[in-house]
Amino acid sequence: MAKQVSIITFTGRLGNLIGYSRNGQHFLRSMPAIVRQTAATRRAAQRFGMASKKAALIRSAFSGKLNVCGDSGHINRLTSALIPSAGKDISSITGFRFNRHMGTDSLLTSAPKLSRSGILHIPPQVIPNT
Template sequence: MATQNTPFPFIGKLGNLIGYRRNKKYFLRSMPEIVRQTRATRRAAQRFGMASKKGALIRSAFYGKLDVRADTSHINRLTKALIPSAGNNTKNIIGFRFNKHTGTDRFFALAPRLSADGILHIPSQTLPAFKDINMLEVKVIATRISFATHQVVNTQSDVLIIDSRKSFSGASFSVDVPGKGTLVVTLQVRGLKDNLPSGNGRSLAADIVAVQPPQTGQVFHKPAYLQHPISNETSNTVYPHFLPFVIQRE
């Protein structure tokens, strides 16, 4: 560590030197020639890179479609949720809040559920009473994301207005977005006062409420012949016996 004795001290990289400030003084140190990484460090870096890439793709899928202003921490929070599985288990992001200060559970005590037939159900329940809210704008945004090709395949959304002063008998939304890839469903709830957005900063929430991994199906290819044919005992005719290959794919 060396002190910068110059009229124009700097902070950052300059060639193979790094300038930095500590206790109102400026210092210099040289960059290491070799950066040694352990196997665990390399794996952690790989997991972070994969999670960061998938997180960016998820954010891009909902960009411009959500009305909530995601707080500045949402990028790191989403990446952190994906890191444990290196982004391979996207179900880890169920419950992720784009606005960390408010969740959709503030409006719906009974959480929505996704059925196998591609329907998102919000159960019948008693809605909470708010002083500055008398209506709820419910938006469901469903997107199909192919992480294999790194692209957003398709997106659809539906909006429902609910009078929070009346009995709520439940609602259903079709989220069966066509295409191949992972289905990610986000529920956005905005509190309204006489059809106008409430001035309350906690009246707008958007959470990822469901994730459905790609469905695998059976694919049959041309038959593969066995080495030993099977004889027909009645006609002495030899027929080649075959079995189809079966593989799994998205």
């Protein structure tokens, strides 16, 4: 890991170098020559990716519009709740709580439904002032 100290710093790939930022400082590392991944590891990574995309969508839907403030662990808890179902089954987040006081049950008065084609339908509802 090399620290970038020049005026021009970068993140991303540049040839076989990868630039990244951590805690406001920029670093470089080289790309690995070989990545060994079993089929199970690849499937786990894909499930994690799908779950984390779904969790990001859920967080963005609630955060800006409803004044819901999560505690420090809500991001990991939400992603972990979605991983077993790979983000396909919404029942895994039933009863999820953003913080000690605010759960999905207090925000959604009528339950969302997942169609057979995989489309999530949230019926119109009155959302209480939070």
